[in-house]
Amino acid sequence: DQQVKQNSPSLSVQEGRISILNCDYTNSMFDYFLWYKKYPAEGPTFLISISSIKDKNEDGRFTVFLNKSAKHLSLHIVPSQPGDSAVYFCAATSLNDNNDMRFGAGTRLTVKP
Amino acid sequence: EAEVAQSPRYKITEKSQAVAFWCDPISGHATLYWYRQILGQGPELLVQFQDESVVDDSQLPKDRFSAERLKGVDSTLKIQPAELGDSAMYLCASSLFPRQGSGYTFGSGTRLTVV
Numbered sequence: 001d002q003q004v005k006q007n008s009p010s011l012s013v014q015e016g017r018i019s020i021l022n023c024d025y026t027n028s029m030f031d032y033f034l035w036y037k038k039y040p041a042e043g044p045t046f047l048i049s050i051s052s053i054k055d056k057n058e059d060g061r062f063t064v065f066l067n068k069s070a071k072h073l074s075l076h077i078v079p080s081q082p083g084d085s086a087v088y089f090c091a092a093t094s095l096n097d098n099n100d101m102r103f104g105a106g107t108r109l110t111v112k113p
Numbered sequence: 114e115a116e117v118a119q120s121p122r123y124k125i126t127e128k129s130q131a132v133a134f135w136c137d138p139i140s141g142h143a144t145l146y147w148y149r150q151i152l153g154q155g156p157e158l159l160v161q162f163q164d165e166s167v168v169d170d171s172q173l174p175k176d177r178f179s180a181e182r183l184k185g186v187d188s189t190l191k192i193q194p195a196e197l198g199d200s201a202m203y204l205c206a207s208s209l210f211p212r213q214g215s216g217y218t219f220g221s222g223t224r225l226t227v228v
């Protein structure tokens with residue numbers, strides 16, 4: 001069962017523009033959401049997270065927005081840089097439950113110079 | 114910066130053969146996870162250890178997969194016999210505490226190809 005969905009397998013943007021990566025989830029028990037970034041031949045690295053008590057979390061060029069009523073979150077990268085080109089995974093978990101972290105299928109972002 | 118070490122990086126094996134992967138977590142991390150990532154999908158948890166004990170192996174195909182962490186430090190994941198559908202990236206991760214979300218550190222993974 002796909003509880004976390006990233007419906008766009010790929011996204012291409014121009015350097016300097018905004019990248020918006022989207023993620024939807026179905027399990028209303030999820031209360032903590034994360035984005036991981038993965039370069040080829042490397043493991044995923046944690047990028048940014050958000051708790052369900054917030055609707056926005058910002059870290060430098062990266063901002064994650066959470067819309068609980070729509071069960072939707074998005075990652076904004078502004079401005080996008082060529083080094084941001086990677087696969088981005090959305091993940092969700094319930095910190096109070098014994099559920100493991102569920103990952104989406106990933107979105108491959110390409111930032112063109 | 115501390116890393117999760119995994120070996121081998123790549124493994125090609127024939128179906129019905131046995132294969133094993135090794136993981137050395139970050140020193141002091143009590144929780145260790147094995148994930149499987151099939152191409153085009155996100156990582157899926159296979160097994161979670163707390164020290165030397167398995168706390169979650171509900172998604173581990175136990176007829177062919179086994180995992181151990183005998184001294185609560187490094188861990189081995191074994192597949193016997195390997196099947197074509199086992200071709201995937203096998204990722205190890207560790208954290209200080211279980212289900213810490215942002216505290217997971219992943220290794221670079223082992224890319225398994227079963228032919």
